[in-house]
Amino acid sequence: SLSYPVAPHCPTQGCVTFSNITLRNVLIDDPMLSPGVILGNASNPMRGVVLDNVRVRFSQTEKWRGSFPWGRKFLCEHGHVDSRGGTEPAPACGSELLVE
Numbered sequence: 001s002l003s004y005p006v007a008p009h010c011p012t013q014g015c016v017t018f019s020n021i022t023l024r025n026v027l028i029d030d031p032m033l034s035p036g037v038i039l040g041n042a043s044n045p046m047r048g049v050v051l052d053n054v055r056v057r058f059s060q061t062e063k064w065r066g067s068f069p070w071g072r073k074f075l076c077e078h079g080h081v082d083s084r085g086g087t088e089p090a091p092a093c094g095s096e097l098l099v100e
Helices: none
Strands: 019-029 036-039 046-057 074-077 079-084
Touching: 036 079, 074 079
Parallel strands: 019 046, 036 074, 046 079
Antiparallel strands: none
């Protein structure tokens, strides 16, 4: 949904596979909202997502920036993410998917 996260729900599709996605050398500079969402489907989770040198630079003077809705971190559900190369903040997700 384009209104997510203001709208409370963002349905994901189990029939669509998201895999082998790499974001490299990305700078998110002083975001208004939390830096991002990795939102897979419970029955078909995202796999092979790599964040390589993906950095978020937050304002040091306007502490409220980047704090809504999940704080200054990524929301990650039903996805296996490999964070590399100084990615900060590293998404906390995927540990339940490491065993195949």
